[in-house]
Amino acid sequence: MTGRVSMADVARSAGVSQKTVSRVVNGEPHVSPALRERVLREIERLGFQPDETARALVTRRSRRIGIVTTRISYFGPASLLRDLEHAARAAGYFVSIVHADADDEAEAEHSVRHLLRQGVDGIAVSSPVGLVDPATLVPAGLPLLLMRYPEDPFPSTPAGDRVVVVGNDDVGGARQATAYLLGLGHRTVHHIAGPPGWPVTAQRIRGWRDALRAAGVAETPVRHGDWSAASGFRAARELLDETGERPPTALFVANDQMAIGVLHAIERAGRRVPDDISVIGFDDIPEAAYLSVPLSTLRQDFAEMARQGMRRLISAIDGSPGPTPGARIPTELVVRASTAAPPGRTTQASRASEERR
Incomplete structure (x- = not known):
């Protein structure tokens, strides 16, 4: 026209x-x-x-x-x-x-x-x-x-x-993710957070802390990324280097892109997800279900x-x-193959997780 x-x-x-x-x-x-x-x-x-x-x-x-x-x-x-x-x-x-x-x-x-x-x-x-x-x-x-x-x-x-x-509901979602990992039998859950100064970073840290305190678990030091996969990789690699032979068994990561970097760092360190370390993200990006290990995450509407x-x-x-x-x-918890009971333990929740894989 x-x-x-x-x-x-x-x-x-x-x-x-x-x-x-x-x-x-x-x-x-x-x-x-x-x-x-x-x-x-x-x-x-x-x-x-x-x-x-x-x-x-x-x-x-x-x-x-x-x-x-x-x-x-x-x-x-x-x-x-x-x-x-x-x-x-x-x-x-x-x-x-x-x-x-x-x-x-x-x-x-x-x-x-x-x-x-x-x-x-x-x-x-x-x-x-x-x-x-x-x-x-x-x-x-x-x-x-x-x-x-x-x-x-x-x-x-x-x-x-x-x-x-x-x-x-970032606080509620973070609380739910952390409580889910603790329910699988993990003694504690480490957190890789977003950049300082962002309200969403503080809210997801708050939900993670709430769940740890409700379970009577002492919180571990928070590590920060910048929402990118590269920053998740760096944070996870530093954590694995520092913990050496006794690495964490569960990680709650503040977004899926950082969680992708975390998965790569765990693999590069010679460990397996979820057999050695469980990982859960936040967002449910379209790629989360199609990674080599499909990612458990929190879905936002x-x-x-x-x-x-x-x-x-x-x-x-x-x-x-x-x-x-x-x-x-x-938010909605979406359980996929990246979360399971810690090594040597099997729970009802972990069996349900395995059935979904």
Whole structure:
């Protein structure tokens, strides 16, 4: 199609009326989710560009949500960004995405200012940027969605109830993974954590500690990686070198990519998973089930996190009471072949693990 695409073109291609297209573009109700998605698909395929200026004058809304994200080379942030964008589009919103440097706090301020210049109706922060509180950067009255553990303190700023918080239950997931390994008969569980300063790192350490303390087990020193497979390899190799002839029998690793490096380090050291050492990760990346030793892990429901987050953000934009301002999405333990009882022990849980292999 040549020339400027009109609303009539979209309507004809989608097999709907122009009024339906207008309702979708302006985010009005009385359009089914399936029909809304069909129209949005045709809008994207045809390259339709609504007159944002005219629409904003009428509705005083841009129908645009800004998303600040970082570290999208990793599975978790990339998955969450994808699902946030899809949830916003399904609700009739377009998105503006800003990729920030996770280690540069000035990036947070720059990213928020860039989105504000676009006249967004609300902002979602899908990944932490430095240690700055995004609520201090957003003008009073502009709704803000923080994708982080909802039991963290809410921002002590003039943000008020415009701030909504939705996050993964990292503490509960880490607690469950550690308790599972202890239930297999391991005397203790070592932890390879994410980088210091990340809320998710602290939360997974907290869950690991909670499980050890509940079992009356003394905690071992925490080792840190940077979420990459290479850092997991280095941390595991150092741990195996230091423990020598009495290596750990169980490792809880804060994400699957680091766990892949851990598996390689164990193999290079001449030991076997899970016969000598059990390993459990976090995320359930697509490759986890297809490794030479399929990886036990915690599965996160990024799509549900995004749906609940966007639903709350849009309720704040509309000024409606909406659901509660915070939500915690549970994880799911996925047991595969990388976990078993320690050498010389067989438990009911380990037999169940072997049956799954």
